[in-house]
Amino acid sequence: GAVVSQHPSWVICKSGTSVKIECRSLDFQATTMFWYRQFPKQSLMLMATSNEGSKATYEQGVEKDKFLINHASLTLSTLTVTSAHPEDSSFYICSAIPGTGNTEAFFGQGTRLTVV
Amino acid sequence: GQQLNQSPQSMFIQEGEDVSMNCTSSSIFNTWLWYKQDPGEGPVLLIALYKAGELTSNGRLTAQFGITRKDSFLNISASIPSDVGIYFCAGSPSGTYKYIFGTGTRLKVLA
Numbered sequence: 001g002a003v004v005s006q007h008p009s010w011v012i013c014k015s016g017t018s019v020k021i022e023c024r025s026l027d028f029q030a031t032t033m034f035w036y037r038q039f040p041k042q043s044l045m046l047m048a049t050s051n052e053g054s055k056a057t058y059e060q061g062v063e064k065d066k067f068l069i070n071h072a073s074l075t076l077s078t079l080t081v082t083s084a085h086p087e088d089s090s091f092y093i094c095s096a097i098p099g100t101g102n103t104e105a106f107f108g109q110g111t112r113l114t115v116v
Numbered sequence: 117g118q119q120l121n122q123s124p125q126s127m128f129i130q131e132g133e134d135v136s137m138n139c140t141s142s143s144i145f146n147t148w149l150w151y152k153q154d155p156g157e158g159p160v161l162l163i164a165l166y167k168a169g170e171l172t173s174n175g176r177l178t179a180q181f182g183i184t185r186k187d188s189f190l191n192i193s194a195s196i197p198s199d200v201g202i203y204f205c206a207g208s209p210s211g212t213y214k215y216i217f218g219t220g221t222r223l224k225v226l227a
Contacts, residue, residue, distance in 0.1 A: 006158075034214060043119060043204065044159070044217040093158050097213070104149060105206070105215050107158035 004096050006108030021079045021111045023094030029074035030096035038091040050077040084115040122218030137221040138189040139205035147208040148188040150179050152201045195225050
């Protein structure tokens with residue numbers, strides 16, 4: 001149980017285009033999901049908290065107009081990187097918690113984005 | 117962004133040795149989680165801790181939630197080659213439900 005799936009696993013896009021990454025909780029409902037970014041040999045940095053049915057909460061320094069988050073259902077959150085640039089190339093990982101409050105967070109397999 | 121202090125940054129050990137790593141924070145945490153990440157993959161949950169002083173084991177892994185709620189450690193006993201990877205702690209600050217990650221400990225096991 002508690003499986004989180006991300007799609008796609010990797011994507012290459014041209015500079016200036018937009019890319020959408022999906023995060024699905026396969027066997028549980030998640031009112032809250034999280035999006036992280038990880039650069040090579042670095043830790044995971046929290047970008048935003050995705051709340052089902054409401055606006056996402058962004059961490060300081062993360063541009064909400066560039067990283068659009070939509071959490072339209074209890075099992076799906078999407079992250080859209082708009083007008084992507086090479087510096088946006090990174091490993092993007094989502095996580096979801098099965099309940100409310102502090103419980104275990106389960107992670108997707110990640111999406112490697114390369115902007116050329 | 118906010119990160120937890122995790123040490124050591126990296127370790128080279130012989131197969132069969134025990135390993136210890138820890139995380140510290142300047143603020144109180146409600147939950148501590150320990151993850152292992154292999155290259156190109158998402159983190160996999162190893163152990164979850166919910167109460168101050170809690171000591172939990174998962175096979176050869178043991179983790180504890182510090183009494184002050186500002187630290188946690190992870191021990192791996194009798195290491196094997198497949199223990200190689202990066203270990204992260206993650207904590208949920210009091211009053212929030214988001215998770216902040218430690219800086220990671222890169223473990224290499226020499227056969």
